[in-house]
Amino acid sequence: MSTQALPTALAEIVDDFQALGEPERLQLLLEFSRGLPELPERLNDHPELLEQVVECQSPLFLTIETEKNNGGSPAYRLFFKAPPEAPTTRGFAGVLHEGLDGLTAEEILAVPDDMPELLGLTRAITPLRMRGMTAMLGRIKRKVAAAARLQA
Numbered sequence: 001m002s003t004q005a006l007p008t009a010l011a012e013i014v015d016d017f018q019a020l021g022e023p024e025r026l027q028l029l030l031e032f033s034r035g036l037p038e039l040p041e042r043l044n045d046h047p048e049l050l051e052q053v054v055e056c057q058s059p060l061f062l063t064i065e066t067e068k069n070n071g072g073s074p075a076y077r078l079f080f081k082a083p084p085e086a087p088t089t090r091g092f093a094g095v096l097h098e099g100l101d102g103l104t105a106e107e108i109l110a111v112p113d114d115m116p117e118l119l120g121l122t123r124a125i126t127p128l129r130m131r132g133m134t135a136m137l138g139r140i141k142r143k144v145a146a147a148a149r150l151q152a
Contacts, residue, residue: 010099
């Protein structure tokens with residue numbers, strides 16, 4: 001699959017991963033782990049607003065919020081909570097946050113379900129962890145689709 005089908009920011013991230021060898025890809029994943037934004041205070045105080053992605057080996061919670069655009073399609077903001085001692089899970093969340101945060105429903109829903117495989121980590125990361133990232137993407141897409149239906 002080519003990165004042409006991906007939103008610009010996500011395509012650039014995939015290109016960055018693909019340009020590296022396997023050990024460097026893991027290092028880049030750790031950088032995304034460190035770059036994952038903390039939850040805003042309003043969500044920290046309300047864990048019931050977050051949904052757990054149970055397919056992840058480490059505890060990962062996420063939610064989305066709709067942001068109105070002036071006359072255009074609404075944008076979707078992504079929020080993740082993952083413990084610092086789970087760098088792989090946090091890294092995957094960081095990739096999805098940087099690649100999808102602020103996009104429209106159409107852009108997010110068009111991301112192929114197997115996008116995580118494009119990062120070139122399938123030999124370096126266990127299949128269970130790869131399933132976790134695929135599950136994160138699926139959960140984001142499901143939540144965005146449900147929110148978009150409510151907007152229509």
